[in-house]
Amino acid sequence: MFTVGKQLPGTLGRTGVLSTPHGDVRTPAFVPVGTKATVKAVLPEAMAELGAQALLANAYHLYLQPGADVVDEAGGLGAFMGWRGPTFTDSGGFQVLSLGAGFQKTLSMDSTTATADDVIAPGKERLAHVDEDGVTFRSHLDGSKHRFTPEVSMGIQHQLGADVIFAFDELTTLMNSRGYQIESLARTQRWAERCVREHERLTQERADKPYQALFGVVQGAQHEDLRRQAARDLRPLGFDGYGIGGAIEKERLGEITSWAVSELEEDKPRHLLGIGEPDDFFAAVEAGIDTFDCVSPTREARRSRVYTRDGRFNLLQARFKRDFTPIDETCDCYTCTHYTKAYLHHLYKAKEYLSATLASIHNERFTVRLVDDIRASIEDGTYADVKADVLARYYAS
């Protein structure tokens, strides 16, 4: 299901093609996120038009609403949301702990501030509990109690029916002690084994459905020996590909990712979960990452922030009131070829829906195109030039 193309000399990077029952994904590729079976404010046709090759949705959110059984009855995630191309779902492992527990946003914090194994938002009751069998958590929507185990996550993801699904893992943070990381990693390994068994059982039971590729998730936080061990331990389980998950400091993204990747099979695809800034893509591609997903393009758009090759800016700034040029003269997206910054500024001031729609289309196009350009540059041997040019321009301001 994955064909390696051209190598990026002197690195772990490469191009490739990820084949799924709903079409191919040429890699490296950015996979836009449609958390609740919708890319926020953007129709699926617009996502296809801007070059999205696949979309990623969220098992935790879709389990709570509308329920994975509803999506199954609808014919699976793609049919439910009107997206014909390949789909991914994550396992819910991240969300049951990060949303359910009311975690502080500490995943990328400086590890020198780490103090405790149990990270709880001040004044909030702990809403999630991890034991050997799984995670008990409370819904962030209504506080109702739920339980995810590896088997439950596989069941949900089979009902959602995405082409690429992920093993259920335990999320740790940079604030957890090394001792806890070791303990957690051993549990994630046992959960991975259970995910594989349940996936095989469900694949047989639902033999009429298109094949779903299962990716194992490499944890291990900031520890080289743990990351490498985790990757080596997953290999015998026969996963179709891998996700690199958990807490990664931005400054060490390439280094930490490369530890895991260098222990994995070359002919299997590697997905980096939740990463989406320009410099991250270059670091991760060099470390051997094939696909990315991130909510940043739409989240930033809703905050009136747009990406350009010359940096990011906020469309609510007063200087755009009479700026009758597009967000980016060189951008080929629907928004830049049809609307001015003055119009977008107005839509944000007026709190109109189309502000999010138009800026999201632009930001998704920016991100998809940037990773497409990285792929093209590996293919034609201009990677170093493209990287130097993009980073110099984007981070100049």
Place this chain on the structure above:
Amino acid sequence: MFTVGKQLPGTLGRTGVLSTPHGDVRTPAFVPVGTKATVKAVLPEAMAELGAQALLANAYHLYLQPGADVVDEAGGLGAFMGWRGPTFTDSGGFQVLSLGAGFQKTLSMDSTTATADDVIAPGKERLAHVDEDGVTFRSHLDGSKHRFTPEVSMGIQHQLGADVIFAFDELTTLMNSRGYQIESLARTQRWAERCVREHERLTQERADKPYQALFGVVQGAQHEDLRRQAARDLRPLGFDGYGIGGAIEKERLGEITSWAVSELEEDKPRHLLGIGEPDDFFAAVEAGIDTFDCVSPTREARRSRVYTRDGRFNLLQARFKRDFTPIDETCDCYTCTHYTKAYLHHLYKAKEYLSATLASIHNERFTVRLVDDIRASIEDGTYADVKADVLARYYAS
């Protein structure tokens, strides 16, 4: 600029073609509303695809944000918002009083409850004041003080540059006394004369711009003699067409409209302001109305309510959780041909942007198509059958 087509026998109704510099509108036609230079949550291409022939925006809202001068600099309303077809703007007369003053929603109330000439929401300071020269009001956005006169409204509407613009009139309600209505109507007539003069001056001053048609507005509330007099008084002013405005009880819509229409020239177009329910269309078309505008299709959509030929329903109802059929099997809109009620139910439950987008597309298509069907039925002589069928089905439930 208006060509009368076929008459609807025994009524004031007819088909026609309203010609503008940005294209023709075949009438009767429903003109969707894009208050702030955007049909809420729907891209202009989607509006064209669903059959919208023209859009109507709001002078009051665009004056406050982004400012009519900004729209002018952008090349006018259509260019600013990416809509290539004909555009209308209302005069702001309704909004400066209804929004600015914090009016209670009394325009369609039973006149038997009328008590006072000054309608003020309880506990709210009166925010608008009418004098001979114009209206002083406070912005509903930030409370800042502004003043509209007939000349100011014409200036704003020339800057906005819509193909059809309306004279600045005073809004009265069914709660105003007959004495006040008479006084107000005389003032609206004097304002109409000033609008025509200013419009002629601006048309000469901006001779490089496409011609804008100016419609006079017939007020007179529920009084037959006042409505007839108002219409007769407007005729000598040479308007390109007319709007029927002000307080109209739903039950008497056809009757009241016909008083005004029967006093107007046959060869000039008549627009009914702010009307949009199925039975209203039939009553108004028979009374000689050519075009309609209304915010209902998008407003109802944001409240999860959708129109079908068998009545209106709320997509948040639990019975739609597993309903994998479209809103309306017989509807040809993008939403009905691509999505199920189960998906829309989910989008509303998840509070996703696309709920408003998809339901608005459907509701706008429903409304545009209904008036299109009325037009076709006048042309092919089946009006009575279409009316009987539509009303029996829509109001059966």
